Amino acid sequence: MRKFIYVVCFFLFHSYALAQPDIVQGPFKLDNDSSVYIKKEIDIDYPLALYFESNGKKNKVESYEVDGSDPHVETMFFADIDNQKNVIVLISWKQRHPAEKVNGTSYQVYAYTFYSKSLSINPYVRKDQNLNGLDGEFDGEELHFKYKNEEEIKKYINKKYNN
Numbered sequence: 001m002r003k004f005i006y007v008v009c010f011f012l013f014h015s016y017a018l019a020q021p022d023i024v025q026g027p028f029k030l031d032n033d034s035s036v037y038i039k040k041e042i043d044i045d046y047p048l049a050l051y052f053e054s055n056g057k058k059n060k061v062e063s064y065e066v067d068g069s070d071p072h073v074e075t076m077f078f079a080d081i082d083n084q085k086n087v088i089v090l091i092s093w094k095q096r097h098p099a100e101k102v103n104g105t106s107y108q109v110y111a112y113t114f115y116s117k118s119l120s121i122n123p124y125v126r127k128d129q130n131l132n133g134l135d136g137e138f139d140g141e142e143l144h145f146k147y148k149n150e151e152e153i154k155k156y157i158n159k160k161y162n163n
Contacts, residue, residue, distance in 0.1 A: 024048060025076045028087075030114050036061075036087050038073055047071065050089065050112070052119035061112060061119050068106065069094040077150050079111075081161045086122055087112045088153060095136070104136015107145045109153055124161065131156070 026037030034054040041049050046063035048071045053059075064071035074090040089110045095102050109132065111125035125131060131153075133145035147153045 025073050054117050064091050067093045075150050079154055079157050081157060085114045101140045102138050104134055104138060106134050108132040109147055
């Protein structure tokens with residue numbers, strides 16, 4: 001009987017553990033009813049996704065794709081852009097391709113505007129070519145991406161978008 005109880009408990013524990021979402025960042029509260037988080041997905045081409053949850057409903061806002069390697073969340077924080085709260089996410093990908101003399105990391109800054117109980121992609125940040133770049137050796141050239149942390153990203157956003 002003891003063995004039976006052990007087996008049942010083992011399977012119940014593992015079923016519960018497997019049912020839990022694999023959250024990488026968050027959840028972070030946007031207001032009393034809304035939050036945002038990034039979690040692992042089962043899609044091998046898009047292994048990370050940003051979710052917005054409000055009043056018990058969750059919506060996938062965006063997925064982050066594999067690009068040389070799996071995407072990695074460097075940082076996630078809030079910043080005001082044009083007097084609206086934005087969720088800022090910095091994603092990186094390791095890049096290693098010896099034949100092309102590539103050894104470094106690529107970066108992309110994403111911004112999502114929180115407005116009227118919804119979260120949407122900020123099109124201005126999305127199109128801003130200064131907020132994506134490479135750091136390391138690429139085709140024999142040494143490149144340095146400046147916006148690799150919250151402090152540098154906030155300085156840039158304040159200078160460009162909040163004047």
